[in-house]
Amino acid sequence: MPQTLLQLTNITKSFGAVRALKGVSFSLEAGEVHALLGENGAGKSTLVKTITGAHQADGGALEICGEVVSNLTPAGARELGIACVYQQPALFPDLSVAENISLRLEKPGVFSRVKWKSQRERAAELLKRIGAEVSPEAEVRSLSMPEQQLVEIACALGSGARIVIMDEPTASLTQKEQHLLFKVVRDLRENGVGVVYISHRLEEIFALADRVTVLRDGESVGTNAVDDLTEAQMIKLMVGREVSAIYPPAQSEAGEVVLSVKGLGCVASGVSGVDLELRAGEIVGLAGMVGAGRTELARVLFGITPADEGRIFLNGKELTILNPREAIAQGIAYVPEDRRLHGVVLEMPISENITMASHSGLFPVGVLKFKAETEVAKIFIRNLGVKASGPDAAGGSLSGGNQQKVSVARWLATEPKLLILDEPTQGVDVGAKSEIHRIIRELAKEGLAVLMISSDLAEVVGMSDRVAVMSGGSIAGILEKEAIDAHDIMELALSGGEVER
Amino acid sequence: MPALVLALGVALVIITRQIDISIGSQFSMCAVVVGVVAAAGAPLWVALAAAMGAGVVMGALNGVLVAVLKLPSIVVTLATLVIWQEVIRLWQKGRLMSLPEGVQWFGMSQAGGQAAVIGTAISLLVVMAWAMKNLSAGRYVYAAGSDAEAARLAGIRPTLVTFGVFVLMGLLAAFAAVLNLVQSPQVQPNGGVGLELKAIAAAVVGGVAISGGRGRLWGVLLGLLLLASVNPALTHFHQPPYWEKAIQGLVILLAVAADRARAGSVSRKA
Numbered sequence: 001m002p003q004t005l006l007q008l009t010n011i012t013k014s015f016g017a018v019r020a021l022k023g024v025s026f027s028l029e030a031g032e033v034h035a036l037l038g039e040n041g042a043g044k045s046t047l048v049k050t051i052t053g054a055h056q057a058d059g060g061a062l063e064i065c066g067e068v069v070s071n072l073t074p075a076g077a078r079e080l081g082i083a084c085v086y087q088q089p090a091l092f093p094d095l096s097v098a099e100n101i102s103l104r105l106e107k108p109g110v111f112s113r114v115k116w117k118s119q120r121e122r123a124a125e126l127l128k129r130i131g132a133e134v135s136p137e138a139e140v141r142s143l144s145m146p147e148q149q150l151v152e153i154a155c156a157l158g159s160g161a162r163i164v165i166m167d168e169p170t171a172s173l174t175q176k177e178q179h180l181l182f183k184v185v186r187d188l189r190e191n192g193v194g195v196v197y198i199s200h201r202l203e204e205i206f207a208l209a210d211r212v213t214v215l216r217d218g219e220s221v222g223t224n225a226v227d228d229l230t231e232a233q234m235i236k237l238m239v240g241r242e243v244s245a246i247y248p249p250a251q252s253e254a255g256e257v258v259l260s261v262k263g264l265g266c267v268a269s270g271v272s273g274v275d276l277e278l279r280a281g282e283i284v285g286l287a288g289m290v291g292a293g294r295t296e297l298a299r300v301l302f303g304i305t306p307a308d309e310g311r312i313f314l315n316g317k318e319l320t321i322l323n324p325r326e327a328i329a330q331g332i333a334y335v336p337e338d339r340r341l342h343g344v345v346l347e348m349p350i351s352e353n354i355t356m357a358s359h360s361g362l363f364p365v366g367v368l369k370f371k372a373e374t375e376v377a378k379i380f381i382r383n384l385g386v387k388a389s390g391p392d393a394a395g396g397s398l399s400g401g402n403q404q405k406v407s408v409a410r411w412l413a414t415e416p417k418l419l420i421l422d423e424p425t426q427g428v429d430v431g432a433k434s435e436i437h438r439i440i441r442e443l444a445k446e447g448l449a450v451l452m453i454s455s456d457l458a459e460v461v462g463m464s465d466r467v468a469v470m471s472g473g474s475i476a477g478i479l480e481k482e483a484i485d486a487h488d489i490m491e492l493a494l495s496g497g498e499v500e501r
Numbered sequence: 502m503p504a505l506v507l508a509l510g511v512a513l514v515i516i517t518r519q520i521d522i523s524i525g526s527q528f529s530m531c532a533v534v535v536g537v538v539a540a541a542g543a544p545l546w547v548a549l550a551a552a553m554g555a556g557v558v559m560g561a562l563n564g565v566l567v568a569v570l571k572l573p574s575i576v577v578t579l580a581t582l583v584i585w586q587e588v589i590r591l592w593q594k595g596r597l598m599s600l601p602e603g604v605q606w607f608g609m610s611q612a613g614g615q616a617a618v619i620g621t622a623i624s625l626l627v628v629m630a631w632a633m634k635n636l637s638a639g640r641y642v643y644a645a646g647s648d649a650e651a652a653r654l655a656g657i658r659p660t661l662v663t664f665g666v667f668v669l670m671g672l673l674a675a676f677a678a679v680l681n682l683v684q685s686p687q688v689q690p691n692g693g694v695g696l697e698l699k700a701i702a703a704a705v706v707g708g709v710a711i712s713g714g715r716g717r718l719w720g721v722l723l724g725l726l727l728l729a730s731v732n733p734a735l736t737h738f739h740q741p742p743y744w745e746k747a748i749q750g751l752v753i754l755l756a757v758a759a760d761r762a763r764a765g766s767v768s769r770k771a
Binding site: 073203304324325327328329334336343344346347348350356357359360363366367368410 | 636644647648656714
């Protein structure tokens with residue numbers, strides 16, 4: 001009878017009004033690899049964080065090795081033998097590998113001496129155990145991302161953890177390193193360690209995992225032995241839900257080709273060989289898993305990270321776009337993902353936020369016309385239904401959905417031909433969400449070409465006239481109107497193209 | 502009044518979320534340039550143009566280092582503060598230079614000249630305050646200071662804005678030096694020492710947020726008047742006037758703390 005290392009029962013967790021986990025149960029036995037699968041935002045990260053003590057669950061029970069644990073802290077989790085290898089290594093770049101490993105494994109007093117020799121030897125031993133060719137003396141800064149990840153794994157190994165959580169460990173690994181990692185995982189299993197393995201790549205789950213739990217919308221939709229499921233069944237479990245009818249109906253006719261890109265790529269941002277066409281009046285959804293290169297593609301189109309290969313045609317005219325200024329001048333608008341960070345300027349009134357990108361059009365001489373500015377702001381406030389005390393209200397005083405509308409208004413004020421929306425409804429409440437959907441539809445109807453990046457599958461299916469699915473930095477497939485289907489999108493998003501990096 | 506001109510410039514620098522502590526040295530350097538060029542027998546307008554040119558060059562150097570190379574402005578301008586100071590010292594060896602006739606009070610009577618100096622400085626304030634409010638360029642300064650990345654995405658060039666503000670700062674330092682020169686018959690090679698403290702204090706007391714993006718130029722005048730009242734107040738209470746600088750420093754700390762408290766409450770709300 002294998003020992004149960006971890007038992008979560010009915011875990012709930014909310015952030016504000018968002019219910020991230022709605023009663024998830026999960027268990028991990030000694031010597032098993034238990035995969036955790038789900039769409040973006042299904043609650044995988046939240047679940048992991050409740051296990052590592054980074055989040056406290058609102059309800060439910062957490063048992064570690066048969067003992068009920070409450071108020072778990074990250075330090076407490078570590079002491080109980082839980083180690084986590086995050087996607088983004090959290091190492092100190094200026095310290096050596098050996099120093100990083102010691103810092104993770106020891107808790108010395110302020111004045112205790114550093115034992116350089118034993119520190120180095122232990123690091124060398126751990127790295128050897130996982131077969132990593134990394135010098136213990138190397139500065140972490142000089143290591144590649146996968147090498148840093150191997151150091152993280154060495155830390156987890158060295159801590160003698162009984163429960164090891166791996167959050168998309170292969171995302172940045174080469175094939176050789178992947179094999180190394182698989183070997184490490186299997187070794188851990190042999191030694192009776194329980195591994196929680198999160199990955200978007202189904203083939204890895206088939207290769208490694210014993211059981212798989214699928215999360216959807218903060219709920220567990222089932223735990224199965226991996227051998228009992230086919231790939232298709234797994235995908236079905238992930239997307240399962242019905243697309244609700246709340247999306248406004250498509251009503252626009254696709255017109256002339258507005259944007260056409262051929263072989264577009266940018267080495268620095270990992271985008272390559274993108275072929276895509278957008279027509280006036282058309283909403284094209286850009287789907288894919290996080291890290292598939294959707295935002296990166298948008299940033300290339302908008303000139304934030306300019307393309308270094310391929311060609312861009314706008315209304316049949318070939319362009320080079322080297323910075324956002326040129327993109328705006330050509331009629332491209334980009335509403336960025338994180339409106340808090342790069343969208344609405346919180347100190348500025350709504351009116352100034354709205355006109356921010358269209359000074360050259362509104363005030364050609366460079367002298368501001370406040371009356372005109374207020375008029376423009378009022379029109380957008382009315383048309384987009386921004387709820388605010390008036391055009392003079394500060395951007396920071398608005399709710400998330402209304403900030404998003406102001407952000408959209410800024411770009412509409414530039415009178416673009418192509419509108420790129422990056423996660424337009426992320427973190428927006430349900431009411432504002434359907435309003436934003438209605439706005440997007442109307443814009444398309446007025447002849448705008450819309451490229452909508454979204455991790456919300458239902459939104460992609462409900463809103464798009466066509467869907468382009470990205471994977472590994474290029475387009476994995478394009479689904480036409482009648483053929484748009486959540487299952488197919490997910491299959492394309494999870495498909496290959498990623499291993500060759 | 503020269504302090505007002507410097508304070509206006511440094512207010513812009515602070516609004517772009519930078520700082521320039523080299524303005525005292527820039528001021529001294531421009532004054533020395535006027536003295537040297539005038540002593541060489543060049544006409545007065547050449548001397549003034551040379552001073553403006555020197556200001557622009559010094560400002561552009563700061564601007565390239567801060568805006569283009571993205572070095573921290575506090576370190577860059579600390580370095581240029583010392584460099585220009587030492588260049589002046591080695592070059593002039595502390596000499597006082599006499600200015601030609603006709604410079605003092607613009608060749609007018611003292612009362613008329615004084616009025617002209619004040620009038621010029623106030624006109625500058627009016628023009629700059631109008632520009633900050635009514636020109637796209639002014640709006641861009643606020644936008645770049647509030648959120649450089651958002652500004653860049655909106656097609657504004659924050660690098661250019663920052664560079665331009667530093668160049669303007671150099672030009673204003675030269676302008677301030679000239680306004681100062683007309684008040685005395687001689688050029689003091691260390692005339693600008695400590696002026697940065699006064700100017701920065703005036704700006705932050707006048708409500709320019711040290712965290713960037715906020716502040717009105719009219720407030721700078723109020724800040725300056727408030728600081729100028731410190732000295733008379735000390736005299737009134739029979740305290741030694743040496744406290745003035747210490748009080749200026751304290752006032753900067755208070756203003757920054759008040760700004761921090763305000764910024765903190767804003768971000769908590771957001």
